[in-house]
Amino acid sequence: MTADHNAQQPPAPAEDDPLVRETRLRRDRRERWQREGDMSIGRRLAQIGVLGWIIVIPTLAGLFAGHWIDARHGTGIFWTGPFLVAGLAVGGWTAWKWMNSR
Template identity: 70%
Template sequence: MTKKPSEPPTTDPLIKEIRKHRSRREKWLREGDMSVGRRLAQIGVLGWIFVVPTLAGLFFGRWLDALFGTGIFWSAPMMLLGLCIGGWTAWKWMNAR
């Protein structure tokens, strides 16, 4: 059994990306491709990551409109805020994988 030399910590972004790529490749060689079911589950989760904050923003905006009697003044900005939060969350979730 060979012992891997310890790698010194570095702040160079290129070296970090190379190490990340190498670890992903080693994982792929070890585990293989994901199943179709797992890929569909990830797509479903990604959809819910968008939908839930958007609907929550719309619900909160409608509640504020009903509370203040402002028609649809708060609905659109709150829905847009929810969409932005959902997009940011989805982006972070996709890049964490």
């Protein structure tokens, strides 16, 4: 082997490269789909239900926490609104992470 032969080979992709990671994830999903086939209607409906609860539970928790703080301090809806929005943001972020992990 000569030095020129080694210089012509492309470098090996880094393990932490996002393109390599996403390509492997896509390949794994495709292989799983080929092995298992499409999901049933019931399973798809179950996933939609789980997704709904992932968003609703943090939103309601924020609503109740804000209402509790407002009731204790007599501040009207001063804390209810921000806690509701924060709960919705947490639920949306959690749902996004859950959808992208599948």
